[in-house]
Amino acid sequence: MKPFLASLLESSLHSFPKLSSTHCHAIKHGYITDVYISNRVLDSYVKSDFLGHAHNLFDEMPHRDTVSWNTMISGYTSSGKLNNAWCLFTGMRRSGSDADGYSFSRLLKGVASAKRFDLGEQVHSLVIKGGYESNVYVGSALVDMYAKCERVEDAFEAFREISEANSVSWNALIGGFVQVRDVETAFWLFGCMEMMMMDDGTFAPLLTLLDDPLLCNLLKEVHGKVLMLGLEKEITICNAMVRSYADCGSVSDAKRVFDGLGGSKDLITWNSMLAGFSKLEQKDSAFELFIEMLRTRNEIDVYTYTSIISTCCGEEHQVFGRSLHCLVIKKGLKQVTSVSNALISMYIQFPTCAMNDALSLFESLEAKDLVSWNSVLTGLSQKGPSEDAVKFFTYLRSLNTEVDDYAFSAVLRSCSDLATLQLGQQVHALAIKSSFESNEFVASSLILMYSKCGVIQNARKCFEKISSTHSTVVWNAMILGYAQHGSGQVSLSLFSQMCNQNVKLDHVTFTAVLTACSHSGLVQEGLKLLRLMEPVYKIQPRMEHYAAAVDLLGRAGLVKEAKELIESMPLSPDPMVLKTFLGVCRACGEIEMATQVANHLLEMEPDDHFTYVSLSHMYSDAKKWEEKASVKKVMKERGVKKVPGWSWIEIRNEVCAFNAEDRSHPLCEEIYLMVEDLTQEMKWFETDNEFDEQASLLDVNHS
Template sequence: MEAPRSPVLISSDFCAYHLQTCLKLRDPFAGKAIHTLVIKAGLHLSVYLMNNLMNFYAKTGSVSDAHRLFDEMPVRTCFSWNTILSAYAKRGQFDMAIRVFNEIPERDSVSWTAMIVGYNHMGRFSNAVRMFVDMIWNRVPLTQFTVTNILASCAAIEGLGIGRKIHSFVVKFGLSSYVSVANSLINMYAKSGDPMTAKVVFDSMRSKDILTLNAMISLHMQCSRFDLAVSLFEQMTERNIVSWNAIIAGYNQHRCDVEALTVFSNMLKDSSLKPDNFTLASVLSACANLEKLQLGKQIHAHIIRNNFDTSVEVGNALISMYANSGGVEIARKILVDSRTSDLNVIAFTALLDGYLKLGDISPARKIFDSLRNRDVIAWTAMIVGYAQNGLYNDALELFRSMIREGPKPNNYTLAAMLGVSSTLASLDHGKQIHASALRSGEVSSVSVSNGLITMYAKAGCINAAKQVFNLIQLNKFTVSWTSMIIALAQHGLGEEAIELFETMLTLGIKPDQITYVGVLSACTHAGLVEKGKSYYNLMRNIHKIEPTSSHYACMIDLFGRAGLLQEAFDFIETMPIEPDVIAWGSFLSSCKVHKNVDLAKVAAERLLLIEPDNSGAYTALANLYSACRNWDDAAKIRKSMKDRGVKKEQGFSWIQIQNKVHLFAAEDGFHPQKDAIYEMMEKIWNEIKKMGFIPDTEAVLHDLEEEVKERILLHHSEKLAIAFGLISTPENTTLRIMKNLRVCNDCHSAIKFISKLVGREIIVRDATRFHHFKNGMCSCRDYW
């Protein structure tokens, strides 16, 4: 017969032990069963047990049950008050929390810390800081738990000033020896922009744990001190996933994506570690940046095989990877099939970018239109997509919609729109964007200010470009100086561009490759051959910048325009890289200007070897033969063009009047006001001939009668555009004409006379530079 079991002794310790077990298991039903047992055993008057029960209810989310117990307690200890206070604070019920806090008979460090923790938990970091200040004011002793939490608040708001004061309290209260406190200090200084002090704290620590090392690795990676981060990483005897993530994410954030993927590969060799969502988001981002579609697919397969419960960040990263690497349809399928409803505008914008990258505007616009909450990134992506695909009017229209109904444009949006205005040479649109930048406060942005310099310069307003540059002189980056130097060079102000470059060097601002393209171009347009040669040597020998094809083209142009054709040819022959189309095209153009048939033949042959259907090579050679009155060879070249199906690029000129662009070709008979335009041009032609203008009939490269040649010259596209501008604008209005080809000798001479005749400034932008015609003179000084 089985012996009777001994009765279980129900004691306060027994119940408290099992309550702790229920709390660890997060089992509310078992906890309530213990509560029932406590009542049956008559232990409900035990303050110790009531505190344990209240703590259990508070931490399992039953705050109302906790508060009911609190109200029933015969005696309330500090623990009782702090438990119910912490329960309300952590749930964000601050009205109740503050009421309890104010009723506590003797508030201790735990009471104050409970409020700080609650504010932190709900993201109300400024409230947490104010609570801490009150705590200090009331001379309440600090604990390490208080300090770690308030330092987390400072890190969140990047409050370096208050963080430093808290550091002084840490030292005063002797808490700096706690590893958790030191770790919090490092984190606060790192996130608040003071890496040097973070390093001082790190070096002063006697004991360091894995959290300390991870924090310093993250800090070094954040500051691009990769060697220090990797050295510390390699010294670690124990690494966790956070350690690896710090290295991988750091490389990825600084676009060192090959290194990020290499570290990820090494991590996978450690069988004890598995990547988490942070790892996957970083490596997928690296694949997207490198456009490594196959590797991205392998990582996606790894996610599926291992049944990862992917986060929103990983979902967005997957879509970005596919969209950016050419797998845009896969990205779209992931987005459509995703069960994660939280995939946000980042995913849609990534898909939008993917279609735009492929030039698929229609599906991109559908995605854009389907977005419910379009942020500034989505708007900007669509605007940039239109611009990159040459749909400038669509970009302008979308920008207007953004102003009316969308978010406030940021500096990237405005810079993109300034690029559109620059391409269209639309001064009116550019001025409107300038006004938007002023209203939004983005005008001081480097990208916007540089965009404004370029826009005004390309619209022919070099003085406005100078004003923008002068306004940002306290914040001039290399790119700002470069933009201004290039602008001055394009407008024929070579001496000013060189003076600005010299000032730049004096101030210790280091020029880059593009700066030297600008200054060499300035020397070219000003005919300063020796100056150009000295800057070329300065670039190579002092600034250690290896010349690119653009620099070589500038030097060829420098020699060629000055008539030093043999020197230009010798330079081409000694180039360490194969001359490209631009190099030979520039040399051929110089040969045509200086009528050197032999070298022109060589240049044309070399150019056509690289690009057999280059119409410019055929046209330049044919025109050169014509200029030398070698009509037979000119005819042969033109026949060769016809046989090969090569079409000569047609010359166009255009002018913008009241936001509308008017396009003209030579002998244009399609404009609605053609009769008035031709009548005006006839009148001008006769008047400037009376002033001494002699038509340059050699500019007509065909064997025709002189009278016929003169009629052809009369109706060149830029002259028609000027005539239309004169009949369409008030007196004294500056005319701005754009042309896709180089202005011919006759038009250049005629426009000088016209500017004097009508008393207006006429600005012409041709394929190579700006010409400012005023009072019978041109800014290029007839050197172009």
């Protein structure tokens, strides 16, 4: 009869009606009193995740053995219910049942998942008391527990106690050092491990550490071992390798691994490749891959949509981005918070008029999370007017909604743009109160705020408090702060310290340093850095680096050299580079060259007012009135209007904004009267200076 019940239980898995029927059958025929049969029914309930019914049966069992207790403990730990498992383990010991290796290993698994180091230590003491520390299964569970609790030294000691370590033990130990990002120790252990023991559990965690261009050669060595062991078709390894190659900047190698999987790719493979294209700004490749996913009817999840939506970040991608929005609505994902958040961020990065679309989407989203609020706050901070971002931050706090480091960072950047020192100091105080002052993003925003408000000493104090964390964004902010203050040598000194202290450099670092060189006239130093970026620092120059270098040469009056640099660029110059060069030509009085650049810019961006205004001012400076009139005429014909500039002033903790000919302020009459008085005073001052100068010349001539 027992084999018949066993077959019934196997066929009843995951079907409660069948399972309960089999349970009733066992009760009816009196088999439920048999511990073996009860344990089989109990195990079936647990495997089917019917823990409530399993616990009822467990309580009704007249006889329990170690297997009964272990089955329940295993069920609760697998379901993430450590407290229930711990109560059962305590009850097991009180009932006189002896815990065995399986009991300890299953309980330690739950402790590791919950990262309850305090409970783990108690279990470890019981393991030693029971003499199980050399047991490979218990030992591996101890290593895994300490590793996941980030106690890697304790994990290493537990590993040494195992009599014969297996691949599970090695993988758990290596995984611990991977978790704390100790690259050197993780790969030292990898080198000590026998190749026959290596599997996907070994390689997949290690590959997550290889996310820097400087580690690309090491990644290729690991790839070689994967090929030697014949694991190149293991999907978890390949997925991790696609992501690592992309993180190292080698998208061609990532695509080679991706293509090598053929038809065995899973959704993670496709998403990893899509994320790689997106991260490396190969937008066209990302779009093509997404369309291929749609055509081949591959499964597409929320991560797929958020990845491809985040790729649409420029004016040229508006049509594709809005099409994706339509697809999201069609698929019924509009109220999925993460997808809507990605759409909000996408619209924010479109031209200013799309900010209304972002706000509309935000208001229609039912389940807003912190990312939703932060996305809008960041958008208002970036697109302005900046005082709206400050008001939104105040509104956010009034709702008792959690305010995190991103919110503080965004509002501090708005304070920087407004140059409102008093308001920035108040936000700084609030950040200290909320324990966010030491956060790298908040600290970098504080540095920029104080720098733009002219208080470089306070910026340096903020930097000194956090510089030891080796945060790239903080160092970049401080370098840029000194650059804005014309202290190029200090910026270069900080750059040298970054290199000496192994602080990770990125493209923003070089933008900041080149800007510092530009503002301080350090031409040779800046050009040398640009030349060494790719061969020495493994960072490929971007358009912003070339724009900074053009500005560097232009400020030194080296127009010809700036032109030669643009012509030698590996990529066609974008509007940012050309606008910088146009400014250089205007400053140096190179009207003919400026006209050529302007014509090229007008072809690229016919609706942008910058080029028209720059040309108009340049013709005014040269007293070429006909040419200026011609520019004005073209602007009018094309409907291009100059975007008015804004000015802000902080009065009694309130930010007031003004633009040209603005009369919206309630005190505008008094303001304009004051402006007229100040203008008249400046004219008198200028007249007095001219009179004094002429009098001095007469005195000299008379002498």
